[in-house]
Amino acid sequence: MYGAKAYSFLVMAIICTLLMSGCGGKTPPNGAAALNITTPNPLPVGAIGDTYREGLAATGGQQPYTWTIDSGALPPGLSLTADGVISGTPTTVGNYSFTLRVTDSQSPVKAYQVASTSITINLPLSFSSTPLTNAVIAVAYSNAVAASGGVTCGTGSAPAYAYALITDAQCLFTNLPACTAKNGGLTLNADGTITGTPTGPIGTYPFTVQATDCYPTTATANFSLTVTGKIQGNYAFSFTGYNNGQPFYMAGSFVADGNGNITSGVFDRNGNDATGYVMEHLTPGSGANGQCSASGAPTGTGSVYCVGRPGVTSGGNLGTIVIVSPLGTYSFSVSLSLISDSRIILADPNHPNLWGSGVLKSQGQSLSGISLASGNFAFGSYGVDSSGGRYADAGYFVTDANGNIQSGSGEADTNDNGTVQSQAPLTGNVSAVDPATGRGTATFTIGSSTLDYAFYVVPPAPGKLSLYSLVAVQTDAVSPGVPVTLASIIERGPANGGTTLFSNAFLNAAQGSGTNGDVFELNAVSNSAPDISLGLGDFDGTTDNNGNGKITSYSFDENKGGALTTPSQNNYTGTYSVVGTTSGRVTVNLTGVADNPVWYLVSQNTGFVVGTDPGVTAGSFEPQTVTQPITITSLFGNFYGGTTDPVLSSVINEVQAALVTPPPPPGTGNGTLAATYDTSGTTGVLMNQSFAGAYCLADTTDTCPSPQLAQSMLGRELILDSKGNTVGILYLVSAGAAGATNATTKVVSLSTDANPPRLTALTH
Numbered sequence: 001m002y003g004a005k006a007y008s009f010l011v012m013a014i015i016c017t018l019l020m021s022g023c024g025g026k027t028p029p030n031g032a033a034a035l036n037i038t039t040p041n042p043l044p045v046g047a048i049g050d051t052y053r054e055g056l057a058a059t060g061g062q063q064p065y066t067w068t069i070d071s072g073a074l075p076p077g078l079s080l081t082a083d084g085v086i087s088g089t090p091t092t093v094g095n096y097s098f099t100l101r102v103t104d105s106q107s108p109v110k111a112y113q114v115a116s117t118s119i120t121i122n123l124p125l126s127f128s129s130t131p132l133t134n135a136v137i138a139v140a141y142s143n144a145v146a147a148s149g150g151v152t153c154g155t156g157s158a159p160a161y162a163y164a165l166i167t168d169a170q171c172l173f174t175n176l177p178a179c180t181a182k183n184g185g186l187t188l189n190a191d192g193t194i195t196g197t198p199t200g201p202i203g204t205y206p207f208t209v210q211a212t213d214c215y216p217t218t219a220t221a222n223f224s225l226t227v228t229g230k231i232q233g234n235y236a237f238s239f240t241g242y243n244n245g246q247p248f249y250m251a252g253s254f255v256a257d258g259n260g261n262i263t264s265g266v267f268d269r270n271g272n273d274a275t276g277y278v279m280e281h282l283t284p285g286s287g288a289n290g291q292c293s294a295s296g297a298p299t300g301t302g303s304v305y306c307v308g309r310p311g312v313t314s315g316g317n318l319g320t321i322v323i324v325s326p327l328g329t330y331s332f333s334v335s336l337s338l339i340s341d342s343r344i345i346l347a348d349p350n351h352p353n354l355w356g357s358g359v360l361k362s363q364g365q366s367l368s369g370i371s372l373a374s375g376n377f378a379f380g381s382y383g384v385d386s387s388g389g390r391y392a393d394a395g396y397f398v399t400d401a402n403g404n405i406q407s408g409s410g411e412a413d414t415n416d417n418g419t420v421q422s423q424a425p426l427t428g429n430v431s432a433v434d435p436a437t438g439r440g441t442a443t444f445t446i447g448s449s450t451l452d453y454a455f456y457v458v459p460p461a462p463g464k465l466s467l468y469s470l471v472a473v474q475t476d477a478v479s480p481g482v483p484v485t486l487a488s489i490i491e492r493g494p495a496n497g498g499t500t501l502f503s504n505a506f507l508n509a510a511q512g513s514g515t516n517g518d519v520f521e522l523n524a525v526s527n528s529a530p531d532i533s534l535g536l537g538d539f540d541g542t543t544d545n546n547g548n549g550k551i552t553s554y555s556f557d558e559n560k561g562g563a564l565t566t567p568s569q570n571n572y573t574g575t576y577s578v579v580g581t582t583s584g585r586v587t588v589n590l591t592g593v594a595d596n597p598v599w600y601l602v603s604q605n606t607g608f609v610v611g612t613d614p615g616v617t618a619g620s621f622e623p624q625t626v627t628q629p630i631t632i633t634s635l636f637g638n639f640y641g642g643t644t645d646p647v648l649s650s651v652i653n654e655v656q657a658a659l660v661t662p663p664p665p666p667g668t669g670n671g672t673l674a675a676t677y678d679t680s681g682t683t684g685v686l687m688n689q690s691f692a693g694a695y696c697l698a699d700t701t702d703t704c705p706s707p708q709l710a711q712s713m714l715g716r717e718l719i720l721d722s723k724g725n726t727v728g729i730l731y732l733v734s735a736g737a738a739g740a741t742n743a744t745t746k747v748v749s750l751s752t753d754a755n756p757p758r759l760t761a762l763t764h
Contacts, residue, residue, distance in 0.1 A: 035061035035104055037115040046075065046090045047122045047150045050215050056084035061104030061111045070114050072098030075121045090121040125150030125161075125213050127221035134226045136338060137200040137258075137290065138308050138316060141186060144193045145223060150213035159191040161211045166220060172198065172205035172227070186225075198227045200290070202258035229258030229290050230307040230317070230336055234363035236438060236456040238471035238486055241346055241356030242649035243273035247384050248356075249486040251473040253363065253437045253456045254303070254323075260288030262303035265323070266437050268454040268473050270484050272384055275327070277475050279454070283324040296320055296687055297331075307336055312688050314657040314676040317640050333678040333687070334360060335640040335655035340744050340763035343642030345653040347680040347687070355680040357643040357653040361458045361471070363438055370433040370457055372440070372468065373403045376492045376500055378584060378600045379412075380608030382523070382618040382645065383474070383485030389417030390525050390647070391483040392618035393446070394600045394610035395426055396492075396583045403430040405444075411583055412446045413598045416483065418614040421447055422598070423585070433457050442472065452476050453487060467491045488620075490602050492584070502584040502601050504549040507576060508541025509605040509623050511553075511713055516624045518605050519733050520556065521748050521759055523647045524615035529561030530647045531615050532757040534731055534750040536624060536714050539576065539605075548575035554590060555700075555714070557729045562754020566729075567714070568700040619645075626735045629711035632671055632697055633662040634735055637745065641762035644748075651758050652681040658762065660695070669708065670694040673719060694720045695730065702726050702752065719749065726752050728760075 039056045046052040058065055067084040074080060075096045078088040084102070097118040104111045128146045135141040145163065152160040165188045171179035174196070175187050186196035188209065204226045212218050239250040248271025254262045265282030269275065288300030291308060298306035298320055307319035321332045321344065331348040342360040380394040395412030397405045410426030424447035431440040438457040443450065455472035470489040476482050493500040509515040517536040524531040535556020542549050551574040555567035574590040576599075584601035595613035602608065604623070611617025626634055642655035656677035663669040675691040695717045697709040703726060704718055719728035730749040746763045 032062045032104070032106060032111070033060040035059075035102065035111040035113045037100060037102055037113050039100070039115075039117065041115070042118040042120065043086070045120045045122060045151050046078075047124055047213075047215070047217070048090050048093060049124050050151060050217055051087075051089055052078055053085065053087040056080075056086065056100065056102070058084075058102045058113065062106045064105055066103045066105075068101045068103075070099040070101040072096070074098060075119055078119070086119075093121055093123055095120045122151070123149035125211060125217050125219040127209070127211065127219060132194070132223060132225045134228050135186070135198045137198055137202065137227060137229050139230070139338065140195075140197050142193065142195050144191075145188075145209050145211075145221070146192060147211035147213075147219060150211075150217050150219070151215045153214040161192065161213050162190055163188060163192040164190070164210045164212070166208040166210050168205070168207045170203070170205045172207060172225060194225070200227060200229070200259075202227050202229050202232065202290075229256065229260070230338065231256045231290075231305055231319070231321075231334075232258030233365045234367055234438065235360055236363050236458050236471055237267075237344065237358055237360045238473070238488075239344070239346070239356055239358030240486060240646055241271075241354060241358075242646075243271065243275070244353045245649040246273035246388075247271055247484070247649070248273050248275065249383060249473045249484060250358070251454060251456055251471045251486070253439065254282060256305065258290065260290030260298055260300060260304050260306055261285035262305060262321075262323070264436075265303060266439060267323075267325070268475055269327070270474055270476075270478075272386070272388060272478060272484060276478055278327065279475075280325040280327055285322075285324075292319060298322060305334075307334070309688065312676055313690065314638075314659055314674065315688065317638075317657050318655070318676060318678070318688075330354070333655050333680075335642050335657055336360075337640045337763045340746070341761075342640065343644075343655050343761070345642060345655050345678065345680050347653075347678050347685045349685045352684065355649075355653055357646050357651075359471075359644070361469075362461075363457070364459050364462075367433070367438045367457065367459070368435040370435070370438065370459065370468065372430050372433065372457070372470075372491075373399055373401050375399050375468075377489050378492055378602045378608060379487055379489040380600070380610065380618060380620060381472075381485040381487035382616075382647075383483050385416055385483045386478055386480045387417075390616040391416050391485060392610050392616050393485075394598065394608040394618075395446070396580075396585070396600055397426055397428070397444070398582070399430055403432070405429060409582065410444075411580075411585070412444075413585075413600075413610050414446060415610055415612060415616045417616065420612045441475075449482065451482070451485075455487075455489065467493075488608075492602055500584070501581045502578050503581065504543045504547075504576070504578050505541045506578060506584070506601050506604050507539040507549060507586065510538040510540060512628060515605060516626065516628060516630075516715065517553075518621045519624050519731050519748065520609065520619065520621045521644070521761075522609060522611075522617050522619035523645050523759065524611065524613065524617040525647050526560050526615045528648075530651060530756045530758065531558070531560045531617075532647075532750055532759055533558040533570075534729065534748060534759060535567065535570065536716075536731065537621070547579075548577050548589075550574075551576055551588070551590065557716075557750050559750055559752060559754075559757035561756065564702060564752050566700055566702050567716075622733060624715055624731070624733055626715050626732045628713075630697075630713070630715045630732060631667055631711045632669075632695075632717075633665075633667040634715070634732060635671065635695065635717060635730075635747065636660050636662045637764060639745070639747065639762035639764060642760060644759045644761050646758060648756070650682060650756050652679050652683060652755060654679045654758075654760065656691075656760075656762070658691075668710070670696045670704070670720070692722055693727070694724075696720070702729070728752060
């Protein structure tokens with residue numbers, strides 16, 4: 001394009017190019033052919049600081065030609081010679097339009113032609129300052145560096161620039177000869193994309209990239225890319241366990257370095273077992289590499305962890321967390337989600353009488369600046385009383401600037417083994433939060449009972465509203481009249497100081513409304529057996545003359561100690577009323593139901609449930625946001641999770657990693673589901689087990705309908721084993737686009753056997 005060689009090539013090439021738009025001209029009556037300007041329109045792009053040289057071309061008439069600017073002006077820094085060369089060094093960005101005149105040498109009458117054209121001058125070639133997102137060890141990565149300005153190459157999908165890696169001192173990339181043997185896992189491609197799967201170790205890796213445009217001009221820039229571990233940073237956890245059949249509860253936090261070491265941690269534990277209440281600090285780990293051995297165990301000493309089981313199908317996000325404290329050494333299996341809550345189970349062959357399930361929540365990278373003062377909170381808890389009877393409660397409280405619960409701004413509904421207390425006044429206070437652990441303490445007086453808790457704060461994920469959630473465990477000594485519970489506490493409103501006003505409109509989820517309904521996930525105990533239910537409620541969000549809204553449908557699956565009933569048997573209507581504009585308390589009246597539950601709202605279509613029934617129902621509900629119509633292809637991708645809130649020691653605890661594959665278009669027939677899982681419980685510890693089955697759409701039955709449903713109104717699907725038997729009933733809660741791993745998809749399933757029933761939550 002530029003220079004003598006480029007100029008001669010251009011003159012040859014432009015003969016067949018698009019002609020400039022003619023603006024009139026003069027041709028002698030006889031002699032040479034008509035004079036025409038054949039230079040492309042627009043002229044090639046230039047850039048500030050790059051030498052520009054472009055030859056103009058014409059045909060016909062009689063040479064030599066003389067070129068001038070007829071109107072307009074060239075970009076500053078450029079000039080036109082009489083023989084038709086535009087050259088110079090541009091100084092100013094912009095698009096410059098002008099008219100060229102070419103005059104030939106005929107005599108006595110010279111011919112001329114004019115045509116309009118333009119030249120665009122870009123900024124100099126440079127790089128964007130946008131930082132690169134973090135990469136995660138053993139997770140496929142895709143991002144890009146981007147240059148701009150200069151003289152771009154290519155059109156359409158062709159790259160505008162060519163990129164090359166200049167330096168990579170720590171060998172994150174594999175496309176420098178000196179680094180290939182070290183296999184950092186990533187590649188910088190010629191189009192600027194960065195792809196691959198980093199192998200670690202963790203750290204921030206500097207590197208230098210060069211971009212080359214079509215001048216050719218080059219520009220270089222320094223970048224850095226941070227590689228993290230799958231478990232890195234601050235984490236909080238809560239846990240429901242059983243020790244020789246007796247329940248205990250834990251809440252705590254730890255800091256993971258990304259390389260397999262837990263550098264610090266603390267937990268509170270309480271229960272009806274012999275241990276009672278203790279608070280312990282973890283022994284820091286040392287020497288682990290974060291990668292699981294062939295047996296699935298981490299290396300190193302002290303509190304360590306690993307993720308990714310070599311040679312295990314779907315085992316990339318299964319791992320093991322070992323905690324060491326004065327209580328002993330305990331091994332937990334984890335199914336890790338990188339964008340949502342993860343699930344853990346106690347699966348330790350060295351402690352055959354201990355098992356249970358819990359949740360692991362990321363606290364992010366920093367816990368500084370957290371305050372729970374001047375907040376509005378809803379909560380739900382479950383546990384046991386001193387005699388071993390099931391206990392549950394739900395309620396709300398509002399704190400003032402000092403963390404004290406404001407007068408008249410707290411209440412709770414409780415159910416102690418079937419003895420119900422409604423709207424009991426709640427007073428107390430919440431302490432400051434330790435910025436190292438996220439730990440604090442709280443004291444709640446509910447009616448005449450004073451309960452003490454240790455809690456651990458989980459800040460909101462980046463980009464979310466400023467809402468804190470807390471996992472909490474009671475710290476009182478076991479004594480008559482005092483239950484032992486595990487609690488979930490969630491701030492309501494965008495840190496609004498308690499000004500949220502609730503109404504019936506906060507329950508407005510219904511099929512076809514965008515939010516299809518609310519998914520209810522409930523646990524209870526009936527006749528000494530787990531009583532588990534999972535279903536969907538539809539609400540109209542209105543208020544009639546009696547202050548009620550309509551429950552247009554409430555249908556669910558229930559497994560009561562192995563006796564399964566489905567929406568065809570469990571389908572109710574009724575009314576509801578949000579009776580507390582500040583409390584968010586909801587009274588429920590389901591037609592034909594004797595013991596109606598009470599709900600406390602957290603936000604729109606989200607809340608806690610406490611039952612008034614002898615089985616002491618407890619749980620939560622959340623909106624179903626899957627786009628309708630819900631089809632078999634709405635469920636797909638990789639899922640990670642496990643058992644939630646086991647209500648009795650007989651529940652088999654499980655974590656799993658599953659791959660869900662829908663049938664190909666047009667999406668008829670069954671999808672497939674393959675999972676790797678660990679279990680613990682009365683059957684002992686089983687690691688790296690496998691399941692291969694299928695799933696189908698079904699709205700009301702416990703068998704796949706024939707012919708199969710094309711779409712579902714409930715987002716309800718059956719899980720089938722290899723023999724075609726239904727082993728689980730699944731409800732879609734949310735779905736991300738195309739199974740994207742950066743968009744949360746959540747499903748909850750109910751086991752259908754008597755082994756015994758349990759709920760399982762799975763997310764991407």
